[in-house]
Amino acid sequence: RKEVEQDPGPFNVPEGATVAFNCTYSNSASQSFFWYRQDCRKEPKLLMSVYSSGNEDGRFTAQLNRASQYISLLIRDSKLSDSATYLCVVRYGGSQGNLIFGKGTKLSVKP
Amino acid sequence: EPEVTQTPSHQVTQMGQEVILRCVPISNHLYFYWYRQILGQKVEFLVSFYNNEISEKSEIFDDQFSVERPDGSNFTLKIRSTKLEDSAMYFCASRSLQGYGKDTEAFFGQGTRLTVV
Numbered sequence: 001r002k003e004v005e006q007d008p009g010p011f012n013v014p015e016g017a018t019v020a021f022n023c024t025y026s027n028s029a030s031q032s033f034f035w036y037r038q039d040c041r042k043e044p045k046l047l048m049s050v051y052s053s054g055n056e057d058g059r060f061t062a063q064l065n066r067a068s069q070y071i072s073l074l075i076r077d078s079k080l081s082d083s084a085t086y087l088c089v090v091r092y093g094g095s096q097g098n099l100i101f102g103k104g105t106k107l108s109v110k111p
Numbered sequence: 112e113p114e115v116t117q118t119p120s121h122q123v124t125q126m127g128q129e130v131i132l133r134c135v136p137i138s139n140h141l142y143f144y145w146y147r148q149i150l151g152q153k154v155e156f157l158v159s160f161y162n163n164e165i166s167e168k169s170e171i172f173d174d175q176f177s178v179e180r181p182d183g184s185n186f187t188l189k190i191r192s193t194k195l196e197d198s199a200m201y202f203c204a205s206r207s208l209q210g211y212g213k214d215t216e217a218f219f220g221q222g223t224r225l226t227v228v
Binding site: 041043087093099101 | 144146152153155159167202216217218219222
């Protein structure tokens with residue numbers, strides 16, 4: 001069974017805070033891992049891919065632990081514009097595989 | 112910047128009617144997908160399409176659903192006899208061919224909000 005589980009939140013944080021989201025996936029055959037961002041009633045947009053060695057893009061850091069089947073996203077120095085739902089996404093089945101989405105974690109950054 | 116476009120943005124239909132949701136993927140992409148998101152729920156995979164045929168479909172994608180790529184640019188999702196529970200946002204996505212071991216990003220259209228009454 002292919003499942004992606006996330007804490008639904010909401011996370012309510014002040015501007016400038018550091019916030020971390022966690023995600024677990026059920027199928028060890030998973031190939032690729034991503035964090036997507038979804039604004040209210042909009043389409044998902046890729047935030048960043050997640051690599052085994054961990055990767056950073058500005059204020060965002062993603063980590064992958066294949067042994068624990070666990071993915072994380074860290075946002076430093078939160079901005080008001082970071083308010084959105086963050087979707088943990090896993091690709092199964094190789095290059096043609098489809099994306100399986102977690103339900104998302106809602107983040108609200110307050111002034 | 113190239114983008115996936117979907118029409119219409121909002122469709123209201125009566126239960127039992129057929130609807131066709133249209134998508135124009137990014138021109139050099141080879142993988143195409145339909146996803147749906149019921150309000151307040153997660154994005155769910157419906158079907159993937161590659162090389163002019165369905166690659167994979169989910170349990171949701173039953174006999175009332177079909178997909179077509181009629182003319183090399185459009186990618187359509189048809190729902191033959193809509194039910195109330197088909198009300199959702201339907202997202203089309205496309206992706207280019209994976210190369211050199213690197214995965215490629217799936218780009219999503221802005222969605223069609225389907226309301227079945």
